[in-house]
Amino acid sequence: MTETVADTAAGLPGYPSPRAAGCPFDPPPALRPPHADRPVSRVRLWDGTQPWLITRHADLRTLLNDPRVSADSTRDGYPHRSASMQGSDPATQTFLSMDDPEHARLRRMVTSPFAIRKMEALRPSIQKIVDDLIDAMLAGPRPVDLVEAFALPVPSLVICALLGVPYEKHDFFQRNTRVIVRRTSSPEEVAAANTALVDYMDDLLGDKLAHPADDLLSTLATERVATGEMTRREAARMGNLLLAAGHETTANMIALGTVALLRNPDQLARLRDTEDPKAVAGAVEELLRYLNITHSGRRRVALEDIEIGGETIRAGEGLIFANDIANRDPDAFPGPDRLDLSRDARRHVAFGYGVHQCLGQPLARVELQVVYSTLYRRIPTLALDTPFEQLEFKHDGLVYGVYKLPVTW
Amino acid sequence: MRVEVDQPKCVASGQCVLAAPDVFDQDDDGIVVTLNDRPDTGLHDDVREAAALCPAAVISLVEK
Numbered sequence: 001m002t003e004t005v006a007d008t009a010a011g012l013p014g015y016p017s018p019r020a021a022g023c024p025f026d027p028p029p030a031l032r033p034p035h036a037d038r039p040v041s042r043v044r045l046w047d048g049t050q051p052w053l054i055t056r057h058a059d060l061r062t063l064l065n066d067p068r069v070s071a072d073s074t075r076d077g078y079p080h081r082s083a084s085m086q087g088s089d090p091a092t093q094t095f096l097s098m099d100d101p102e103h104a105r106l107r108r109m110v111t112s113p114f115a116i117r118k119m120e121a122l123r124p125s126i127q128k129i130v131d132d133l134i135d136a137m138l139a140g141p142r143p144v145d146l147v148e149a150f151a152l153p154v155p156s157l158v159i160c161a162l163l164g165v166p167y168e169k170h171d172f173f174q175r176n177t178r179v180i181v182r183r184t185s186s187p188e189e190v191a192a193a194n195t196a197l198v199d200y201m202d203d204l205l206g207d208k209l210a211h212p213a214d215d216l217l218s219t220l221a222t223e224r225v226a227t228g229e230m231t232r233r234e235a236a237r238m239g240n241l242l243l244a245a246g247h248e249t250t251a252n253m254i255a256l257g258t259v260a261l262l263r264n265p266d267q268l269a270r271l272r273d274t275e276d277p278k279a280v281a282g283a284v285e286e287l288l289r290y291l292n293i294t295h296s297g298r299r300r301v302a303l304e305d306i307e308i309g310g311e312t313i314r315a316g317e318g319l320i321f322a323n324d325i326a327n328r329d330p331d332a333f334p335g336p337d338r339l340d341l342s343r344d345a346r347r348h349v350a351f352g353y354g355v356h357q358c359l360g361q362p363l364a365r366v367e368l369q370v371v372y373s374t375l376y377r378r379i380p381t382l383a384l385d386t387p388f389e390q391l392e393f394k395h396d397g398l399v400y401g402v403y404k405l406p407v408t409w
Numbered sequence: 410m411r412v413e414v415d416q417p418k419c420v421a422s423g424q425c426v427l428a429a430p431d432v433f434d435q436d437d438d439g440i441v442v443t444l445n446d447r448p449d450t451g452l453h454d455d456v457r458e459a460a461a462l463c464p465a466a467v468i469s470l471v472e473k
């Protein structure tokens with residue numbers, strides 16, 4: 001190493017860095033080319049460590065699929081998001097932060113229900129959930145918070161049905177998940193929220209063992225726990241990962257996507273006026289690219305020395321893959337800061353890349369296709385009930401979005 | 410063109426099925442299977458897109 005921490009720390013941009021005032025949809029300018037002068041350069045984290053930031057679309061795709069890059073958060077050098085993430089008990093890990101072959105073994109236990117064909121079969125029931133929630137909104141008072149009334153209930157109802165979690169528990173799991181994804185939560189708060197969620201899931205798996213139903217948790221209980229392939233605690237953590245990832249992400253896409261579309265009325269009109277499912281599917285990909293709600297980087301650590309972009313990343317050094325910035329790489333997406341629902345955005349990396357690429361993406365796609373093709377059609381006069389400038393964005397969240405979205409019609 | 414898939418590496422993302430549904434499908438576990446490993450020329454663009462979208466380098470195309 002030629003550079004020491006003290007030499008370089010002063011000039012390095014902090015990570016995360018703030019977005020520019022008035023540009024809530026664009027990634028932080030300090031981290032983007034041309035402001036970041038080199039495509040692969042270091043950033044400074046909350047704890048003073050200096051992992052590498054990867055921002056080019058091509059580099060991200062190359063390295064996230066490289067076995068020399070590890071997702072194991074218990075390794076030295078892993079760039080933790082916060083003290084609470086760093087302090088979390090290794091025994092609470094899920095396959096999200098494991099490497100193959102262990103990651104593959106566990107992930108394959110739950111791939112079956114997410115196959116494209118099975119997601120397509122769910123489309124009518126998702127459509128009914130969406131229509132019922134819109135009916136209720138139209139019958140109720142105005143203004144309404146779209147997050148509470150619609151964006152959060154849609155994916156929560158869907159994932160509860162798929163897993164076999166009673167929806168009546170939604171206040172409990174939504175509240176605890178919010179504590180976990182908020183960067184400002186203390187380590188104690190995160191640990192308590194995690195324990196509450198896993199304890200609950202553990203009890204639920206006990207019920208499923210005794211009375212199996214046609215849902216994912218029952219399958220885990222009867223085919224994996226009862227056979228001794230995994231402990232009930234492990235299955236509970238896996239169930240929890242699916243429950244959290246299954247509602248918090250899509251909910252933010254629904255609300256933030258609505259804000260972006262209301263700010264781009266020509267694009268909203270295009271989506272509202274099309275009957276073509278392909279155009280709707282394309283619009284969803286573009287919104288995923290443009291909004292990139294998973295804005296806090298895919299975190300990894302190098303297992304060996306790696307040459308990339310003229311730099312050498314040493315074994316044991318941390319890596320952060322900025323998929324939000326890669327999704328605005330002009331080499332991959334011309335005019336990247338423009339929301340253009342007609343572009344082919346399929347190569348976006350909003351779901352990550354490599355073996356950890358989002359397991360729930362087929363579900364998220366169907367949910368978002370149904371939502372975006374229904375909501376603005378059924379409520380064509382949908383409008384913000386607060387000045388855009390006063391919306392509060394989740395700058396401190398693991399997942400980006402808006403806290404509340406007051407709307408009227 | 411011949412299409413080869415390395416099933417043990419598949420992570421069941423479903424991207425290939427969306428890009429080229431005439432050529433790729435998934436088995437009961439969500440793992441890729443080919444429906445037709447010598448697709449007609451008219452499908453080649455879709456198949457190339459599927460290979461490019463695959464996050465885990467499962468799909469290889471032998472052009473000939």
Ligand code: HEM
Pocket residue numbers: 095096097107241242243245246247249250253293294298299350351352353355356357358359360361363364
């Ligand atoms: C629009 C909505 C969603 C977005 C933007 C999103 C984004 C992501 C991203 C970026 C990753 C990669 C993490 C990494 O590489 O470090 C990921 C992984 C994951 N996602 Fe999603 N996700 C969404 C919806 C869902 C849904 C609905 C589920 C349903 C269960 C889900 C379950 C998962 C799981 C289990 C993983 C871990 C996969 C692994 O490590 O192998 N996600 N997601």
Ligand code: SF4
Pocket residue numbers: 414418419420421422423424425426439440441459462463464465466467468
């Ligand atoms: S795109 Fe690749 S990883 Fe995804 S299902 Fe197809 S072969 Fe498997």
